Amino acid sequence: FTPSLDCFLCSPSFLFYLFFVVVVFPLWPALIRTYVLQAAVLDRLCALLANAVTERYDSKEMLSGLERSNLCVIPLDDQRQCYRYHQLFADVLQTYLRETQPDQVAPLHLRASAWYEQNEFPPDAIRHALAAGDFVRAAGLIELAWPAVEEGDIQSDLWLGLAKELPGPGCHTQGAPAGSAAGCASSAALLPCGITSRTSRTGISALVKAP
DSSP states (O other), X not given: OOHHHHHHHTSHHHHHHHHIIIIIGXXXXXXXXXXXXXXXXOSSEEHHHHHHHHTOSOXXXXXXXXXXXXOXXXXXXXXXXXXXXXXXXXXXXXXXXXXXXXXXXXXXXXXXXXXXXXXXXXXXXXXXXXXXXXXXXHHHHHHHHHHHHHTTSXXXXXXXXXXXXXXXXXXXXXTOOTXXXXXXXXXXXXXXXXXXXXOOSTTHHHHHHOO
């Protein structure tokens, strides 16, 4: 092993991961294992959101049961409406999901993105679309979020930060309409993909879709 890899393999995080996936996790009922892995893509575990992502209808009971059993969740409010994973468990479950079911990661994020969009939480919808690697969807959501930026409901810095996560290969300025993201490519305040603080919402999808 290289020194850095050797240090990682001896780190408490890796040792906990190894202990959890080899010794602890296999002892949990299969239903619980499936549920907590699917829900691991979420930062907040609210029943309706978790239902949408896991395609179940009993997340309220599942989350309450996990808390009663002291299994990896922390309530975020006194009414027990939302939970989150202990950070160490979240890291372990997300890693295990990526390693054992990589083909499930994107669909789970897309379900979360769809739920957030339907329930008018644009930043979270965008984040999950980006995490799913669906940059065309993410660009469309970023465009749709622009009116909320203009009205002050979404901070412009947050909007720009999300826009900056769009991939760069689609950045082509030739033939771009005036005022579009690509058309701002010569701006001194240039951001990745030609997206600037003056960029209109139109044109961002074109950047991602451009050949």
